[in-house]
Amino acid sequence: MNTRRTARGLSLHAVVWLIAAFVVVPLIYAVISGFKSTGELTTNPFGLPEQWKIGNYTGILGDGMFWRQIANSAGIAIGTTVCAVAASAMAAFVLARYAFRGRELFYTLFTIGLMFPFAVAVLPLFLMLRTFGLLDNPLGVILPQAAFGLPMTIVILRGFFRTIPAEIEEAATMDGCGKLRFFWKILLPMARPALGTVSVLSVVASWNNFFLPLLVFNDPKWQTIPVGVQQFQGQYSTDFALVLAYIVLAMVPALAFYAVAERQLIGGLTAGATKG
């Protein structure tokens, strides 16, 4: 019995280790290869570098373009999140707590957006942005991204706003608090956890978006990190070690954000998926 249990535990660990290797080996390969020269990558693919070369990494970090892309991605992520969460919170507020004709119709309209693949809209969106003069303008990425983030954000926030008891609103109204002040001073502070979750989701979605920035930004000064990574690969396609160093550095902000906001991210993604 005891040996059987140990054997079972061991095989369990072996399987988990195997899966872990599948996930981690590509990442470690990239980190270590970044310290090699491209020549060494071919002759010594798996071993540690004979000589740890930090030039690839420091070279990229010393280049203004990399930081420029990080700043663009961050600015666009913040802009998208502010727009999406502000508009969604307001809409979710009336959809959750006001009785008016057509309320469910509006709600259904927004939830239809959940089944819209972004890829469907990207070509007409490009034509529209060109007409509006929003190409090579951060708003041309921020506004559509915020719009596509609305359905999920509204669904999550509306669900949360509904859980706040009506007595609180009644008490506030008795004390002479108007709808607007109730929303701003009471509801939003109480909904901080839900707002945190949707903000985190929005930041990650924006940070990783590639399709739209690729089309909207022709001017390198606006390029975001995903577009930059792709351009860099095209430009230095023969210097493999350098390209790997670049993607390792591009991963760092996302992974750091994940480490900090893990709970909101996983909770929000699983809750959002099961609700959508």
Add this chain to the structure above:
Amino acid sequence: MPSLLSTLTKERTEEAVPTPPPRPARARLRGWGHWASVAWFLVPALVLFLVFVLAPIVVAVFTGFFKWGGIGPMDDFVGFANYTRLFDDQVFLGDLGRGLYLIVLSITVQLPFALLTAVLLNQKLRGRAVYRMLFFAPYILSEVVTAVLFTMIFLPGAGMADHLAGLLGLEGLRGKWLADPSTVMPTLFVVMIWKYFGFHMMLFLAGLQSIPTEILEAASIDGAGAWQRFRHVTLPLLGPTIRISVFLSIIGSIQLFDLVWVMTAGGPNHSSETMAIAMFQFGFKRYQVGYASAISVVLFMISLVFSLFYQRYVLRRDLSGAVTSGGAR
């Protein structure tokens, strides 16, 4: 509501006294105020949504009826010609087939793999929180970073995969991977598993944790073995989660773009092309915007019909029950 309540009671006490009617006017004012504040809160989201989510679909449908290069006046109306051309195009039919291929593999390989991982990590296992965090990590990396990473790994000659194939005696695979039509789709699928299985694992873990332990204990008291407990208790109770997971994999496979575009751009010779890639190629590289719009519309119709069908017939029984309340926490 207290204000409404007090007006009502007040009115009842004054019922006998014939007063000039200030009430209708007040009610209308209140109604207007009500509508104004609803509108004021709803308008920003509604405008954003109409302009950037719904309007593009209308534009795509409209543009799809024209032969248009993307610049200049759109005046060459061709009716359904773009659509008939689309369904005569062997490459596009191949795109549909490849979408189906990825869907089938996702459901038969990726989801069972994710479920296995979730079941393993649901056991008492040292460091399982670390494993969980680790397995989910690829999901939050951007598609482009993932794609470039695996482009490097599968690079003919210098990449890690070629060296690995050499070590394992799989000489036949060397230099192929993403570069050969016969291996490009399976290779792509491996990258998809790497990137997305952690997400499905998280869904399954949440589902597993919502199964009451009493039920499993009762089953084991009744003499059910580990496999029987899994097959007849866990799996049926995971039904709603599995159905959601299948739905998300299918929608994801239908619209796959970033990973493929960066790794192969649909090549070699269209052998990894997806619908979204075809749309991008025609719309932005070959300047056949009308034709590309028709592809967008087909992509949209496929997702819409599938979503409606799935929600109507597959998710229907879940919507009022386990999934929604479970998701709402």
